[in-house]
Structure formats: C-alpha cells, structure tokens
Amino acid sequence: MRKINPHDFKVARRGTSREINRQIALNLIRTHQPVSRADLARLMNVRRGVASLLVSELLSESLIFEGAMGESVGRGRRPTFLFIDSRQRCVVGVDIRATRTYILVTDLMGRQLGVVSSFQTNREVDVLIQELARRIKQILSDYKEVGACEGVGVAVPGMVDPAKGRVMHAPTLAWRDVNLRDPLAVALGIPVQIENSGKACALAQVWATRTDVVAAGSSVFVSVSDGVGVGIVVNGEVLRGRHNTAGEFGHVPLSIDGPRCSCGATGCWESYVSNLATLSRYFGQDLSEQRPRDMETANFSVEDLIARARAGDAKALAAINSTARYLGLGLASIINALDPGRVYIGGEITTAWSLIEPIVRSALRERTLTDFGGATEIHVVPAEDHPRLRGAVALVAAPAFAAPMVA
Amino acid sequence: MRKINPHDFKVARRGTSREINRQIALNLIRTHQPVSRADLARLMNVRRGVASLLVSELLSESLIFEGAMGESVGRGRRPTFLFIDSRQRCVVGVDIRATRTYILVTDLMGRQLGVVSSFQTNREVDVLIQELARRIKQILSDYKEVGACEGVGVAVPGMVDPAKGRVMHAPTLAWRDVNLRDPLAVALGIPVQIENSGKACALAQVWATRTDVVAAGSSVFVSVSDGVGVGIVVNGEVLRGRHNTAGEFGHVPLSIDGPRCSCGATGCWESYVSNLATLSRYFGQDLSEQRPRDMETANFSVEDLIARARAGDAKALAAINSTARYLGLGLASIINALDPGRVYIGGEITTAWSLIEPIVRSALRERTLTDFGGATEIHVVPAEDHPRLRGAVALVAAPAFAAPMVA
DNA sequence: AGTATATGTTCCGCGTTTAGACAAATTCAT
DNA sequence: ATGAATTTGTCTAAACGCGGAACATATACT
Numbered sequence: 056m057r058k059i060n061p062h063d064f065k066v067a068r069r070g071t072s073r074e075i076n077r078q079i080a081l082n083l084i085r086t087h088q089p090v091s092r093a094d095l096a097r098l099m100n101v102r103r104g105v106a107s108l109l110v111s112e113l114l115s116e117s118l119i120f121e122g123a124m125g126e127s128v129g130r131g132r133r134p135t136f137l138f139i140d141s142r143q144r145c146v147v148g149v150d151i152r153a154t155r156t157y158i159l160v161t162d163l164m165g166r167q168l169g170v171v172s173s174f175q176t177n178r179e180v181d182v183l184i185q186e187l188a189r190r191i192k193q194i195l196s197d198y199k200e201v202g203a204c205e206g207v208g209v210a211v212p213g214m215v216d217p218a219k220g221r222v223m224h225a226p227t228l229a230w231r232d233v234n235l236r237d238p239l240a241v242a243l244g245i246p247v248q249i250e251n252s253g254k255a256c257a258l259a260q261v262w263a264t265r266t267d268v269v270a271a272g273s274s275v276f277v278s279v280s281d282g283v284g285v286g287i288v289v290n291g292e293v294l295r296g297r298h299n300t301a302g303e304f305g306h307v308p309l310s311i312d313g314p315r316c317s318c319g320a321t322g323c324w325e326s327y328v329s330n331l332a333t334l335s336r337y338f339g340q341d342l343s344e345q346r347p348r349d350m351e352t353a354n355f356s357v358e359d360l361i362a363r364a365r366a367g368d369a370k371a372l373a374a375i376n377s378t379a380r381y382l383g384l385g386l387a388s389i390i391n392a393l394d395p396g397r398v399y400i401g402g403e404i405t406t407a408w409s410l411i412e413p414i415v416r417s418a419l420r421e422r423t424l425t426d427f428g429g430a431t432e433i434h435v436v437p438a439e440d441h442p443r444l445r446g447a448v449a450l451v452a453a454p455a456f457a458a459p460m461v462a
Numbered sequence: 463m464r465k466i467n468p469h470d471f472k473v474a475r476r477g478t479s480r481e482i483n484r485q486i487a488l489n490l491i492r493t494h495q496p497v498s499r500a501d502l503a504r505l506m507n508v509r510r511g512v513a514s515l516l517v518s519e520l521l522s523e524s525l526i527f528e529g530a531m532g533e534s535v536g537r538g539r540r541p542t543f544l545f546i547d548s549r550q551r552c553v554v555g556v557d558i559r560a561t562r563t564y565i566l567v568t569d570l571m572g573r574q575l576g577v578v579s580s581f582q583t584n585r586e587v588d589v590l591i592q593e594l595a596r597r598i599k600q601i602l603s604d605y606k607e608v609g610a611c612e613g614v615g616v617a618v619p620g621m622v623d624p625a626k627g628r629v630m631h632a633p634t635l636a637w638r639d640v641n642l643r644d645p646l647a648v649a650l651g652i653p654v655q656i657e658n659s660g661k662a663c664a665l666a667q668v669w670a671t672r673t674d675v676v677a678a679g680s681s682v683f684v685s686v687s688d689g690v691g692v693g694i695v696v697n698g699e700v701l702r703g704r705h706n707t708a709g710e711f712g713h714v715p716l717s718i719d720g721p722r723c724s725c726g727a728t729g730c731w732e733s734y735v736s737n738l739a740t741l742s743r744y745f746g747q748d749l750s751e752q753r754p755r756d757m758e759t760a761n762f763s764v765e766d767l768i769a770r771a772r773a774g775d776a777k778a779l780a781a782i783n784s785t786a787r788y789l790g791l792g793l794a795s796i797i798n799a800l801d802p803g804r805v806y807i808g809g810e811i812t813t814a815w816s817l818i819e820p821i822v823r824s825a826l827r828e829r830t831l832t833d834f835g836g837a838t839e840i841h842v843v844p845a846e847d848h849p850r851l852r853g854a855v856a857l858v859a860a861p862a863f864a865a866p867m868v869a
Numbered sequence: 870a871g872t873a874t875a876t877g878t879t880c881c882g883c884g885t886t887t888a889g890a891c892a893a894a895t896t897c898a899t
Numbered sequence: 900a901t902g903a904a905t906t907t908g909t910c911t912a913a914a915c916g917c918g919g920a921a922c923a924t925a926t927a928c929t
Contacts, residue, residue, distance in 0.1 A: 056864040058668050058698035059486055060679065061493040066506050067482040069884050069917045072474035075869045076886090079471050086468040093907055099473050105886060107908060130896030131906025214832065224832070261465050272467070273703070287800075289696050291465035296680070296801025298834040303798040306831050310717040310729070311791060320829045322717070384718060391710040392799060393694075394703025422727045424713050425621070425631070427705040457463040462482045462865045476886045476915050483917090500876055512917060514877060537927035538875025 065460050073109075074459045076101070080109040082456055084119055084137050085164070085264065091125065091134030110137060118455065139164055143202030147191055147245075148447035149209040150252070151176060153227040153281055156187065159444040160194060160201060163452050164264055168201050169194065171441060180233050188242035206246040208450030209235065210255035210443040212282065216299050217250050217450075223299070226317065227281060248450035253278055253302050254293050255446025257286025260399050260436070261293070262449040262456075275395045276442070277304070277386065279402035282317070283325040287393065291458075304389055309381060314341075324388070327381035330357045330403060337374035357403040364410065378404060379411035383418025390419070390428045401436040408435045472867050480516075481866045483508070487516040489863055491526055491544050492571070492671065498532065498541030517544060525862065546571055550609030554598055554652075555854035556616040557659070558583060560634040560688055563594065566851040567601060567608060570859050571671055575608050576601065578848060587640050595649035613653040615857030616642065617662035617850040619689070623706050624657050624857075630706070633724065634688060655857035660685055660709050661700050662853025664693025667806050667843070668700070669856040669863075682802045683849070684711070684793065686809035689724070690732040694800065698865075711796055716788060721748075731795070734788035737764045737810060744781035764810040771817065785811060786818035790825025797826070797835045808843040815842045 076099070083098050084090055090098075096106035113119045120140040124133045141162035150157040157173045174190065177183045195204055213225025220236025222228075240247040250258070257276040272291065278284040283305030287294040294301045305325035306318050313322025314332075326332055335341055337360055363371035386398060404411070420429035436442050483506070490505050491497055497505075503513035520526045527547040531540045548569035557564040564580045581597065584590045602611055620632025627643025629635075647654040657665070664683040679698065685691040690712030694701040701708045712732035713725050720729025721739075733739055742748055744767055771778035793805060811818070827836035843849050 056699065056861055058860070058863070059489045059865045060698055061489050064486050064489075066486060066508060067479035067917085069479075071482070071917095072476075072478055072885060075474040075478070079466055079473060079869060082466045082468050082471075091907075101473060102887065102889090103908065104888085104910075107910095108885085129906075130894095130904070132894035132908075134907060273701075289701060290699070291467055292463065292697070294680075294696060294800070297803040297838070298801055298832065300832055300835060301799070301801040303801075303831050306798050306829070307714060307795040308717070308791075308829070309715060310719055311829075312717055312719075318831055384715075388714040388795075389799075391713050392708070392796075393701070394705055394708040394710075396704040422713070422715070422718075424710050424725055425705065425707055428707060431704070453465070454463055456465070458466045458869045461868050462486060474886085479885090479916060498876075509918060509920090510877065511879075511919085514879095515916085536875075537873070537925095539877075539925035541876060 059462055064462060067461065071459070071461065073112075075461065076105070077109050077112060078456070078459055080106065081113060081118060081139075084113075085139050085456060088138050089122060089125065089136035091136060093134060095137075141166070145195075145201040145204050146448045146451045147195070147204055147207040148441075148444040148451075149187065149191075149207060150441070150443040150447060151183070151209060151211050151228070152443075153212065156183070157441070157444055158187075158190060158194065159441060159448065160198065161445075161448045161452070162201075163205070163455075165262065165445060165448050165452060169198055171444065176228070178228050178230075180230060180235065181238070184235070184239050184242060188239060191243060204245050206248060206451035207239065207243060208255075208447035208452075209239070209247060209249040210252045210447040211235065211249055212252045212284070214300055215249055215251045215254075217248065220247070220249055222249070246451070250446065250450050251284070251286075251299070251302075252443050252446075253284025253286040254295070255286070255450065256284070256399070256401060256436075256442040257288050257293050257302075257446070258449045258453065259442045259446035261288055261291060262453045263445070273393065273395050274397045274399065275389055275393060276399040276401070276436075277389070278442070279328055279382070279400065279404050280330055282329055283385075285389070287395075304385070304392075307385070307388055309384055324381070324385040328378050328385060328404070333357055333374055333378045333404065334360060336377055337371055358406060361404075361407040361410075364407065372410075375404070375407055375411060376414055379407075379414035380418045382411070383415040383420075384422055386415070386433070387419050387422035387428075390431050391422070391424050394428060395431065397432045397434060399434050399436050399442075401438070401440075401442050403438070405435045405437065466869055471869060474868065478866070478868060480519075482868065483512070484516050484519060485863070485866055487513065488520060488525060488546075491520075492546050492863060495545050496529060496532065496543035498543060500541060502544075548573070551612050552602075552608040552610070553612055553855050553858045554602070554614040555848075555851040555858075556594065556598075556614060557848070557850040557854060558590070558616060558618050558635070559659075559850075560619065563590070564848070564851055565594075565597060565601065566848060566855065567605065568852075568855045568859070569608075570612070570862075572669065572852060572855050572859060576605055578851065583635070585635050585637075587637060587642065588645075591642070591646050591649060595646060598650060611652050613655065613858035614646065614650060615662075615854035615859075616646070616654060616656045617659045617854040618642065618656055619659045619691070621707055622656055622658045622661075624655065627654070627656060629656070653858070657853070657857050658691070658693075658706070658709075659850050659853075660691025660693040661702070662693070662857065663691070663806070663808060663843075663849040664695050664700050664709075664853070665856045665860070666849045666853035668695055668698060669860045670852070680800065680802050681804045681806065682796055682800060683806040683808070683843075684796070685849070686735055686789070686807065686811050687737055689736055690792075692796070694802075711792070711799075714792070714795055716791055731788070731792040735785050735792060735811070740764055740781055740785040740811065741767060743784055744778055765813060768811075768814040768817075771814065779817075782811070782814055782818060783821055786814075786821040787825045789818070790822040790827075791829055793822070793840070794826050794829035794835075797838050798829070798831050801835060802838065804839045804841060806841050806843050806849075808845070808847075808849050810845070812842045812844065 096103040214223040222233045276286040285302040285304040306323040308322040310322040316323035316326040423429040503510040621630040629640045683693040692709040692711040713730040715729040717729040723730035723733040830836040
C-alpha cells in the first residue's frame with residue numbers, strides 16, 4: 056500500500072500505458088531471451104497484436120533485434136526469436152579503490168567482453184581522471200570490435216551524490232566534495248555515472264541476469280574489506296536515503312565501548328570486522344593507518360592470513376574465527392532491522408567462507424529475533440564476480456530497463 | 463531506478479491510465495479540499511474535461527461529494543467545491559496494549575468522532591475478542607449518527623502477518639500464532655485489518671492529513687515504551703520485510719556485553735531505553751518482569767519519574783538523562799542505516815522532551831557519520847495524537863487512497 | 870446592458886488496448 | 900502428395916481514455 060505523494064506525482068498520459076508495457080516487454084526479453092512475439096504475449100497475458108506492436112517499437116529503436124528462426128517444438132509456424140541488441144555497443148565499468156583502480160568492458164547485458172585491467176590509484180583527482188580517461192580510450196580503441204561505448208559507470212568508496220555527479224566524502228582517498236563525473240565525461244566525450252561502492256554492489260545483484268536472483272524483492276549487499284559497505288535494496292530499488300548515505304551499517308555499534316573506529320566513534324561493526332581489524336587481531340597490535348606499519352605487517356593481507364589458517368596456524372584461525380563471530384553479530388542487526396529476503400556478502404574474508412560459515416551462522420542466530428531471521432539466506436559473492444565493477448556497469452546499462460515512474 | 467520484477471509485474475490495461483489518474487485526483491482532493499474541478503485540472507496539469515470525467519466517476523462511487531459553491535476570488539463563474547465523502551461512514555481503530563486496550567472512532571479522513579475509550583486487556587484471546595466485539599458494537603449503536611462502519615483496524619504489539627490476519631508472536635501478551643482478524647470479523651460482521659504497532663504508527667504519519675508531513679519520502683517512527691517499536695517508511699510505503707519483522711531496531715545492540723534483554727540477547731537498545739530500563743536505573747535494581755515488583759515500584763510510571771525530575775529529584779533526572787543519551791546513540795544507528803528524511807518519536811519519555819532534547823541530539827551527533835545525519839529532523843508525537851490508534855484507522859481508511867500497482 | 874473572465878460540459882481527434890479474423894508456415898495423418 | 904491441424908505473426912474494427920478546442924453557464928467589472 057503506497058501513498059501517492061500529492062506534491063510529486065506523475066499523471067498517466069496518452070502514452071503511459073505503452074511506456075509501461077514497452078518496459079515490461081523489454082525486461083521479459085532480457086530475462087527470457089531467446090523469446091518470440093507469441094511467447095511475450097503469453098508471458099504478458101496480452102494479445103499477440105499488442106506484443107507485436109511493442110516489439111516493432113523496440114526494434115525501431117534497435118534495443119532488440121530479430122535473430123534466427125527457432126526450431127518449432129510441436130507443429131506450426133516457427134517463431135522468430137528476439138534478443139537484446141548488444142551488438143556493437145559496450146559499457147565501461149570502473150572501480151576506484153584505495154590502492155588500485157579497476158576497469159572492465161561489458162556489453163549491455165553486463166557480459167564481460169575483455170579482461171579486467173587495473174592500475175595504481177593516484178589520489179590526486181585531476182591526475183586520476185586524466186589517467187582513467189587515457190586508459191579507457193586506449194582500451195576502447197584496442198577492442199574496436201566491441202563498438203561504440205554507451206557510457207562509463209564508476210564505483211567510488213565513499214559518499215556519492217549521483218545526481219550532481221560529485222563525491223561528497225571519500226575518507227580512504229581523502230576526497231571531499233569532488234566533481235568526478237563531469238571532468239571525466241568531458242575528457243572522454245562519453246556520459247559518466249558515479250555511485251557509492253556498496254550501493255553499486257547491491258545494484259549489480261538487482262540487475263544480474265543470471266537467474267535465481269529475481270525473487271528477492273528486498274535484499275542487502277554487505278561488502279567487507281578495508282571498510283564495511285552496505286547496499287540496501289527495497290522493492291527492486293537501491294535505497295539512497297535523504298542525503299545519499301543510507302546503508303552505513305558499518306558504523307552501527309556492536310559495543311559503544313569498543314575499539315575506536317576510523318569514523319571517530321567507538322565500537323562500530325567495521326572496527327570489528329574490517330580487514331585491518333582482523334589483521335590487528337592476529338598481530339596483537341593496532342594497525343590503524345595513523346602509524347606506519349612495519350615490514351612484516353605492511354604487505355600482509357587477509358588472504359595471507361586465511362592461507363596460514365588453512366595451513367594450521369592456530370593464531371590465524373583464531374583471528375579469523377573472531378571476525379566470523381562479529382560478522383554474524385553484525386549481520387543480525389541488519390536482519391533485525393530490515394528483514395531482507397536475502398543477504399549477499401563479499402570481500403576478502405569470504406574466501407574463508409567454508410571455515411567461518413558455521414560460526415557466522417551461529418552468531419547470527421544468537422541475536423536474530425526470530426528463527427526466520429536466523430535462517431535468512433546468505434550468498435557469498437566471490438571476488439571473481441567483480442560485484443563493484445558489475446554494479447558500475449549497471450549504472451549505465453540498467454536505466455534503459457528501469458520501470459517508468461507512474462502515479 | 464526501479465527494476466521490474468519479471469515474475470511479478472502488472473501490465474497496463476485499457477483502464478490503467480484512468481485508474482492511476484483517478485487515484486491521483488482522489489488524493490489531491492483529500493489533501494487540498496475544498497477544491498474545484500478546475501483546481502484539480504491545474505494541479506494535475508490536465509484539461510478540465512479530463513478532471514471533470516474523473517470527478518464524475520468519483521462522485522458516482524460516492525467517494526467524494528459536491529459541497530457548497532465557493533466564493534469566486536476574481537470574476538467569473540463560481541467553482542463547485544469537492545470534498546471527500548465521509549458522511550455517514552466511519553472507521554474503528556483499536557490499540558491492544560499489554561495492560562489496556564483502546565478504541566477510537568473516526569471518519570474516513572481520520573478525524574476523531576468520539577472519545578477514546580479503553581478497558582483492561584484480557585490476555586485470553588477468545589475473551590478479548592468477545593469483549594472487543596461487544597464494546598465496538600455498543601459504541602457504534604450509541605453514536606448512530608456516525609453511520610455505517612467501513613471496517614476495524616487493530617494495532618498489536620508484536621509480530622503480525624496482516625495478509626493472513628494472524629499474530630505470529632506477541633511476547634507481552636504471551637500470544638503465539640493466534641488468528642485475531644477472522645474471529646473478530648465474524649463476531650462483528652465488519653471487515654478487520656491487523657498490523658504491528660510500530661508499523662501502524664509509521665502508517666499513521668504517512669497518511670496524516672494535517673499538513674507538513676508530506677515531504678518525507680522515507681521516514682522512521684520510533685515508539686519507546688515497554689518495548690521499542692520502529693516502523694520504517696520507504697517511498698511512501700511501510701517496509702514489511704520478508705517475514706513481516708522489518709523494523710526491529712529495538713534489538714540492535716548498543717553493547718553486546720550490555721544488560722540482558724527480554725528477547726534473550728544482551729545489550730539491545732531496548733534494554734537501555736525501555737520504560738522498565740529507565741525505572742530500573744532510578745530504583746537501582748533490575749525490574750524485569752521475572753520477579754514481582756514491590757509496593758513502591760509496582761505502580762510507578764515513567765511519567766511519575768519525569769514529574770520527580772522536573773520537581774528537582776537529581777536521581778530521577780540522572781536516570782532520565784541517561785536514557786536520553788542512549789536514545790540518541792540508538793537513533794544514530796537508525797540514521798546511519800537508513801538516512802531517513804525525518805524521525806518521529808513517541809512514548810512516555812517524550813513528555814520530558816524539553817529536558818532531554820539537547821542530550822539526545824548531542825549523543826546522536828556523537829555517532830552519526832555525517833553532519834546531515836546528525837541534523838536529521840526529529841519530531842515528537844505526543845500521546846494525545848494517539849499514533850497507534852490513528853495507524854489502526856489508516857489500515858482501513860487508507861487503502862482506498864493508495865497508489866495502484868503498476869509495472 | 871455589454872464585456873471580460875472563470876467554471877464546467879461536450880465533442881472530436883488520436884493513441885492504445887481488446888477482440889477477432891486471416892495469411893503464412895510447419896507438422897502430422899491419410 | 901494432399902489435406903487437416905496448429906502455431907506464428909499481421910491486420911482491422913471496436914472500446915477506452917487522454918488532448919485539445921469549442922461552447923454554455925455564471926459572475927464581476929465597466
């Protein structure tokens with residue numbers, strides 16, 4: 056039961072029905088391709104005539120194309136199959152992280168076209184924008200066969216205002232109120248969209264084509280690495296909040312008397328489960344960025360820690376198990392607060408999922424209010440899926456498939 | 463940017479445009495009444511002819527009626543004003559609480575028609591239903607002039623499945639999987655809707671007619687009394703969650719090593735700010751319901767405590783200030799997690815708002831991640847507004863005004 | 870009384886869904 | 900091979916609703 060906002064509504068015009076049905080048809084082609092006009096009509100429960108008209112409109116905009124005839128199953132005329140037209144057009148996804156920046160080229164369906172390339176992140180914004188522009192141009196000219204680029208999506212680890220194209224605050228990059236979108240768009244001559252990494256990850260799951268992802272009307276993506284990022288999806292839409300800061304579960308406390316967090320407060324979930332927290336636990340000292348790290352700890356990653364744990368290092372295992380427990384306790388907060396249909400979790404620590412899953416789950420059950428909540432599906436998203444890059448791509452590729460605003 | 467769910471969408475039919483515009487017109491009449499057809503046409507940015515047809519449809523369903531002619535401002539024909547038709551029809555709201563149950567009769571606009579009556583809650587469900595039915599019938603026959611009753615809405619302090627009409631779990635009433643809706647509907651011969659109290663309060667704010675409430679696309683209602691209930695509103699819709707349990711911020715921890723909570727976990731926000739927690743702090747002992755309370759504490763309420771604090775009792779003031787601080791710390795979690803446009807807060811403790819507001823606000827700022835967040839509007843909803851009862855009423859009155867499901 | 874202006878109704882045009890008919894294409898039975 | 904059955908895709912007419920304009924009605928000002 057949704058209330059109509061009496062100060063911001065959209066009246067149905069003559070073309071509104073068509074607009075709605077056109078988008079539904081487009082989405083059905085996206086999820087069910089290959090599919091015929093007759094299939095569409097059945098899926099939508101409309102006459103074939105209507106489906107035909109919708110299809111011809113989509114064809115004329117070359118959003119879809121007619122592929123080969125399908126083999127008819129029974130008897131009767133063979134169907135002409137329809138596909139999303141992602142020939143000769145591509146999208147670039149960029150993932151800016153504290154130390155490295157990653158680039159991926161995909162088609163409009165989000166299918167990977169090239170390899171993921173990366174380079175060291177220069178925190179000087181202007182320099183980074185120029186290098187990014189140079190590299191993207193290079194990649195696009197190297198892979199001429201991928202065709203024209205429809206746009207560039209950028210995931211940034213920090214608070215982002217996508218409407219204005221500005222990064223309001225990105226602590227790990229020391230950026231504050233930086234205009235990232237427009238200079239990059241100018242340098243490239245291609246439209247650019249930017250978004251917070253956590254929200255981008257959530258977006259990637261919402262718009263993922265492969266398959267069982269659909270059901271979850273609301274879900275949550277938890278990304279655990281240097282910090283903790285959370286993207287919340289409600290009714291198929293990423294929750295932005297009033298100031299684009301929704302999803303900061305990383306700074307919800309486990310214990311207000313806990314360790315100091317980079318945000319200035321104490322006892323934030325992030326300060327218990329971030330990679331740095333896990334490593335600090337192993338080395339028995341505070342590794343927070345203030346003081347320089349010594350030789351041993353400087354290039355030691357959570358993956359290394361997990362490797363040691365798997366090799367039988369009891370202290371390493373203890374550190375990881377401890378993180379696992381705090382992970383579960385924090386997830387319980389998210390589940391109690393939002394009761395999502397599904398939780399996705401990504402980050403280096405998930406490479407140890409087989410080790411930690413029982414601990415996470417039991418800690419989760421310890422604090423969830425209901426048995427349903429404790430049993431909430433948790434899906435690990437491996438790093439190879441590149442959720443941030445996929446989300447960045449979705450920033451550009453998804454709007455064409457979004458539901459029209461109505462009422 | 464919302465994704466269309468390819469397994470649960472609604473195709474636009476021939477009548478869909480009309481349905482959408484009809485609801486918009488109805489809502490505009492609701493919020494702007496008295497309003498003329500020409501006003502409507504201007505508000506909706508459609509021709510007067512269209513507005514006229516929408517109005518005649520609403521008139522024929524007697525959802526609205528034509529009132530007296532308005533005084534024309536300049537020259538020209540005088541407009542005929544339109545009003546929501548709430549003559550001879552009413553709605554009953556019921557608020558079941560641990561000790562007492564409250565009843566209120568309103569018109570379809572949610573305007574109070576009689577006085578709020580109440581009686582002691584009998585925890586035996588069958589007995590309560592019979593008494594409730596008897597009293598509601600009595601009230602409706604006493605106030606014959608209010609006309610036919612369109613439905614009864616019930617707010618229940620616990621986990622509710624509105625679709626099934628069942629109370630899954632209400633700890634304070636010791637109910638578990640109870641069918642409340644259907645027996646009451648049968649006993650009354652009137653449709654009944656039930657909902658969780660926290661969500662009902664949020665609903666009441668969403669559908670409140672008076673005034674400035676509109677803007678908040680997303681908001682949160684926090685109700686602090688025996689327990690802590692939270693209702694979350696996103697895009698003008700109350701967030702239910704996968705198992706109807708969204709909004710349990712009361713059981714998000716402040717400190718996982720904190721006091722034991724009635725839910726079984728430790729350090730829940732609720733265990734710091736509930737009325738019992740505040741009183742326990744004053745009396746210096748654990749008043750949780752397990753052990754019987756002695757003479758002094760048994761009938762001593764938070765309002766009494768506040769009175770003592772205002773009268774200069776330093777110990778009372780300290781107890782309240784302590785609660786205020788924990789309130790702010792917990793609100794920070796909600797704001798960090800959801801970044802709502804506005805927070806509503808209700809409950810006995812808010813009668814001391816002038817005392818505690820600065821403390822709440824500073825605790826809030828202490829943990830909110832951004833200055834925006836720390837400055838989030840907080841609105842106190844006084845008990846006299848009866849948010850639970852208003853929400854219960856909205857369960858029945860609001861669906862007629864809700865946006866149609868489309869796409 | 871005449872003019873200007875605002876409201877509300879009516880009519881027609883056009884876009885879109887709905888229903889149904891029809892041609893084209895293909896398989897199966899005879 | 901031929902015809903019947905079946906499926907796909909197109910086309911046409913009807914119904915519905917927005918878009919635009921004309922028209923009658925009502926009121927105020929000159």
